[in-house]
Amino acid sequence: MHEDCLVCFGGRACGVRQRCRGAKSRDRRAAIAITGGLTSIPDELGAQCGRNGGDGGGPEANGALVIRPWRLLVVQGDLRAAVRVAPSGCTLIGFNVDTTYNAEDRRDLFATSTVQVGIETPANLPLLRATAGMGVLWGGPMRPVAVVGVAAGTRGQNMRLLLTVERMQSRVDATEVVGFPRLDANSRPIVVRPSWYAVRVGVEVPLR
Numbered sequence: 001m002h003e004d005c006l007v008c009f010g011g012r013a014c015g016v017r018q019r020c021r022g023a024k025s026r027d028r029r030a031a032i033a034i035t036g037g038l039t040s041i042p043d044e045l046g047a048q049c050g051r052n053g054g055d056g057g058g059p060e061a062n063g064a065l066v067i068r069p070w071r072l073l074v075v076q077g078d079l080r081a082a083v084r085v086a087p088s089g090c091t092l093i094g095f096n097v098d099t100t101y102n103a104e105d106r107r108d109l110f111a112t113s114t115v116q117v118g119i120e121t122p123a124n125l126p127l128l129r130a131t132a133g134m135g136v137l138w139g140g141p142m143r144p145v146a147v148v149g150v151a152a153g154t155r156g157q158n159m160r161l162l163l164t165v166e167r168m169q170s171r172v173d174a175t176e177v178v179g180f181p182r183l184d185a186n187s188r189p190i191v192v193r194p195s196w197y198a199v200r201v202g203v204e205v206p207l208r
Contacts, residue, residue, distance in 0.1 A: 033064040033162055035202030039082045041110055042194035044172050045137070046084050048101045058085040058110070060198055062164075072119045076131055078147075080198070082110040099192065100175045104141050111138035112168065114147050127153040127160065143170045153204060160204045169195040 039060040043049055046056050060082035067075045084107070114135025121128045129151040137143040149166035176190045 029206050030068065031066045031160075031204045031206045033062070033066055033164075033202060033204040035062045035064075035162060035164055035200035036060065037164075037198060037200030039080075039110070039198035040196040041082065041084050041107075042196050044101055044174065044192055044194040045105055045107055045110070045140075045170070048103070048106050056084050058083045060110075060200065062198075062200055062202070066204065068120075072122065074116075074118045074120050074129060074131065076116045076118070076133075078112075078114050078116065078135070080112045080114075082198075084108050084110060098177045099190070100177060100187075101192075102141070102173060105143070105172055107139040109139040112136065112145050112147075113138065114145060116147060116149065118149075120151075123155065127151070127155055127162075129153075137170050143172060145170050157206070160206075162202050162204045164198075164200050164202075166198045166200075167195060168198070169193055 037060055038057060040057045043056075060080055062078055062080045064076055064078045069075060112135055114133050116131035116133030118129055118131030120130075130149070131151075132148045133146075135145045135147060137145045145168055147166055147168045149164055151162060151164040153162040154160045170193065172192050172194060174190050174192045175187050178186045178188075
């Protein structure tokens with residue numbers, strides 16, 4: 001497509017350039033992305049084992065609306081849902097300092113919605129995108145979420161392949177317990193910031 005723009009001369013140049021500009025415009029239009037993959041789920045929002053371990057993970061599905069308002073700028077809205085199916089389980093080792101969490105923050109359905117802003121490569125290069133944004137964690141008490149992500153994919157006028165990697169972080173209230181429960185334990189409120197990662201593959205479909 002872009003080579004034709006470079007080699008056109010004479011009377012046909014204008015018409016070919018118009019077609020090339022139209023193709024670039026279509027490549028920059030809004031799109032819907034559907035991806036699926038795996039996500040980790042932190043102990044604070046899953047098994048809640050404290051220092052006894054308990055991080056897990058599960059399958060995740062994602063739907064996104066991608067808008068390209070200006071040149072390399074991208075605005076992306078995401079809705080994700082994951083199911084916790086692979087907890088590592090809690091060990092039975094006692095600690096004299098441990099952390100406990102609000103039971104309402106334990107989620108078997110792990111859902112988030114975010115809005116991200118980022119940049120991506122020009123239409124004549126392979127698709128590479130970097131984004132960052134904020135959102136909300138659902139499936140229980142709403143918690144704030146920060147997200148950064150990168151994506152790589154193919155180009156084209158129709159369906160495109162897409163690979164995304166994301167890191168997310170939230171904020172959760174917790175209690176630090178010093179000593180052994182029922183004996184000499186003292187506690188104080190603390191704030192923890194669990195983070196987790198997701199890897200997904202799928203397709204991006206431009207809107208006509």
